[in-house]
Amino acid sequence: MSTSPFGTRRTRRWIPWLSILVPSVGWLTFGLYPSLATVYYSLTEYSGVPGTPMNYCGLCNYRNLFTSNYSQVSDAVVATLKYTAGVTVLQIGVGLGLALLLQRRRFGYGLYRALIFMPQIFSVTIVGVLFSLLLDPSSGPAEQILHSLTGGSSAFLGDASVSIWLIVLVNVWMFSGYTMLVYIAGLRRIPLELYEAASLDGCGPIRRFTKITWPMLAPATTVNVFLTAIGSLGEYALILVMTQGQYKTQTIGMFMFNSAFGVNPDLGLGSTLAMVQFVFTAAIGGVLLWRLRRREVAL
Amino acid sequence: MADRNRTIRPSRVLAATAAAALAATGLTACGGGSGSSSSSTTLVVAEWTNAAAVQETQAIDAAFEKANPGVKIKLETAPTTAGAWPALQSSLEASKGVDVLAQFAQSPEKYAPAGSGVTVGGTPALISSGQLLDLSKQSFMSRFDSTTQKFAMGYKDGIYGVTMAEYVNNSGMFYKKDLLAKYGLSVPTTFDEFISDLKTLKSKGLTPLYVAGKDGIQNIVWMGIYNQLMMQDKPASEATSVFMAKDNAFLNGTQNWNSALYQDAANRYEQIMQYIEPNAGGVSFASAPGTWSAKTDDYPFFVDGSFDGNTIAADNPALNFGMMAIPGTDNAAWNRADLAPDLAWTVPTWSKHQDLALKYLDFFTQQTNYEAWVKATGSLSTQTAVPTPTLKWTDWLQTNASKGFPGTTLPWLPANVGTGNPAGGPTLTETKPFGSKDLLAALDDSAKAYTAAVKK
The missing domain is CATH 3.40.190.10 (Periplasmic binding protein-like II)
Known part of the structure; x- marks a missing residue:
């Protein structure tokens, strides 16, 4: 009988099956089962309080989205789109700008990159509470700064016209470092010969950026746009801490959280909103990915 | 169902930070489990964060542990802001991992008649589905004003919680x-x-x-x-x-x-x-x-x-x-x-330490403990023998609170x-x-x- 670190020939046969079985059980338990349960809960009237009845009601929750809850759903869709567009555009812009500034291997640049990346590792809750305090119109410094600069004042997070944009800015502050790092990786893969040739042809910095840097960063842009947009479409944690969805900041994710886990939870409605969010994210994410990949090929 | 007449309870920033983090990351699902060993029994108590109430509860818990060697009390708390308390409560209920659970007191009005087609949620759902113990026959209930107790946590012939606190909330x-x-x-x-x-x-x-x-x-x-x-x-x-x-x-x-x-x-x-x-x-x-x-x-x-x-x-x-x-x-x-009748202690029917939980409530509601608790929280007293505490800011309440009405x-x-x-x-x-x-x-x-x- 042959010997090996993996046992006998007979036991070795089971190793691949075991390798598949363990992650499969994990996926079935923690991935597929909760997903299927969410689909089922969305077809029920169920408060989520253990021991209370769960009544199958077909598409009743979906119907309610377009009738009694229509105004909340439409407001949530608008808030989600604003939030996603704002975060994606700003984070890509800021991340790219920072990458262009800090891509060089010079003394001290590593420290700046680390400092800019640092908010990413902070807890969303800590960041949310911190900015809520900064933006408190009675006791926070933001009000004093605004007043000294413009003479005006603002309720900040309590003003529906600016509240969602303030949360967008906080999100961008937190996560631009990540976008920057992806872009820096992309920038370092661009052959220097391309820039040398362009310089010889008389290209200035703007043309070098538009004709070389931006097109060559297409794969990094795909990754950044896709990840940022998908993350923003499901966002609720930062909003939960900063406004709890008040003042026109209730995104679909926030609406789902409030419905499923709020003061009087309704897991049926919450699960229905989770399904809506899934479809919404899959549709927008799919279109984005398709467009970005086509752009990469075209370039 | 929205519950707008229930104004959020006080919380301090740090407490909100900690518990909202749990809510935001879903870690509340790991909430306390009640366990026992041959040498000690752990009684899990959960209440929302109100700094003064939590501090006084901890003091009473320490006294209870001292009076009952071998008993440990694990106090779980979360603020009512940022959905942290409902999240903690849900996880404790789902894991059946709590022995004494605080609930916001209700009113008879919460139970919609069957013909209305309206289903009850929240605490009334727990009560009407038989998940909270009827405390009406417990001896410690005689310490309290029965009308308030019946109004706040009564359902049919039972009383499913002992209402400890009452505040002027709306108005x-x-x-x-x-x-x-x-x-x-x-x-x-x-x-x-x-x-x-x-x-x-x-x-x-x-x-x-x-x-x-x-x-x-x-x-x-x-x-x-x-x-x-x-x-x-x-x-x-x-x-x-x-x-x-x-x-x-x-x-x-x-x-x-x-x-x-x-x-x-x-x-x-x-x-x-x-x-x-x-x-x-x-x-x-x-x-x-x-x-x-x-x-x-x-x-x-x-x-x-x-x-x-x-x-x-x-x-x-x-x-x-x-x-x-x-x-x-x-x-x-x-x-x-x-x-607004406020914090009511309840005992789930699936609590692993029901007798100990009832003993805890008996201890908690003893006059000296309750006096200290209402003084610390600023609550109106719901016990007949304990007057509402005289604090520097309660002069109007001393004269007028008794004329008030329980809110809608x-x-x-x-x-x-x-x-x-x-x-x-x-x-x-x-x-x-x-x-x-x-x-x-x-x-x-x-x-x-x-x-x-x-x-x-």
Whole structure:
């Protein structure tokens, strides 16, 4: 009988099956089962309080989205789109700008990159509470700064016209470092010969950026746009801490959280909103990915 | 179902931070489990964060452990802000990992009749599905006022929790005595007097009214006024029948959010709101008591529940302040405090240590422990032998709280009416002065939404 670190020939046969079985059980338990349960809960009237009845009601929750809850759903869709567009555009812009500034291997640049990346590792809750305090119109410094600069004042997070944009800015502050790092990786893969040739042809910095840097960063842009947009479409944690969805900041994710886990939870409605969010994210994410990949090929 | 008459309990920033982190990351699912070993038994107790209440509970827990060698108490807490408390409660219920669970006290009105087609949620769902122990036969219940206990946690013939605390919630307002005295004003007793005081204070360059508008505390004014208008001079004992009649009227379509009473309340609310801090929409519930107490030369009035009284006193011990009910009507006798039965201890039927949990409640409610607890929390006493504590800010309450009435809840709504649905009443963060919508127009929207929500 042959010997090996993996046992006998007979036991070795089971190793691949075991390798598949363990992650499969994990996926079935923690991935597929909760997903299927969410689909089922969305077809029920169920408060989520253990021991209370769960009544199958077909598409009743979906119907309610377009009738009694229509105004909340439409407001949530608008808030989600604003939030996603704002975060994606700003984070890509800021991340790219920072990458262009800090891509060089010079003394001290590593420290700046680390400092800019640092908010990413902070807890969303800590960041949310911190900015809520900064933006408190009675006791926070933001009000004093605004007043000294413009003479005006603002309720900040309590003003529906600016509240969602303030949360967008906080999100961008937190996560631009990540976008920057992806872009820096992309920038370092661009052959220097391309820039040398362009310089010889008389290209200035703007043309070098538009004709070389931006097109060559297409794969990094795909990754950044896709990840940022998908993350923003499901966002609720930062909003939960900063406004709890008040003042026109209730995104679909926030609406789902409030419905499923709020003061009087309704897991049926919450699960229905989770399904809506899934479809919404899959549709927008799919279109984005398709467009970005086509752009990469075209370039 | 939205529950807007339940104003969020106090929480400090750090506590909110910690527990909201749990809620945001879903880690609350790992909440406490009750375990026992041969040498010790662990009793899991859970309550929402109210710094004073938690501190006093810990002191009583320590005394209980000392009196019962081998017993350990694990106290789980989470603030009511950012959905942390509901998340902790859900996880404890799902894991059956709690022995003594705090609940917000209810009212008989919470149980919609079977024919209404409205299903109950939250605590009433736990009670009506038989998951909380009937405490009515427990000896410690005799220490309490039976009417309050029955009103707050009664269902059919049982009482499913022992209601420890009662606060002036809706209609609650603090005032700075020295500022009123400085401008020659007395505590207003009617709506006209109140508006006149606000006008006078504004003319002196003050911002008369402070409110944590970011967290919707303006609801205290709105609901306080319409409750006073609804109750008028009726005795507190009629509150249940008055509110049940209101609920039935909503369901039958003879009353709605745009009925005359609510329009009257809306007009009064709007008049008062003309005098608030202009940026109150951004003021958070967590920071408001501290800010108000620190600013001794402005904000003479502060809309908030009496549960924050001791917090304010601790934030600025030198502040000379009092607590009163907002005078929302033209008749001084109608302007009573809207009382909210609050923390009620319950024992789940699936608790692994039911006998010990009952022993704990017996210990907790002993007179000396309860006296210390109400003093620390600033709560009105619900025990017959324990008077409401005399604190520096409770003079108005000492005289007037007994004239108050237990507050209303919202009309019956189907459970799947989502958060922010106007069927549960106007969202005041969207109406003037916090938003752009006119409150009377919002009442019309709410009336339409309610009709749509209950339409069979």
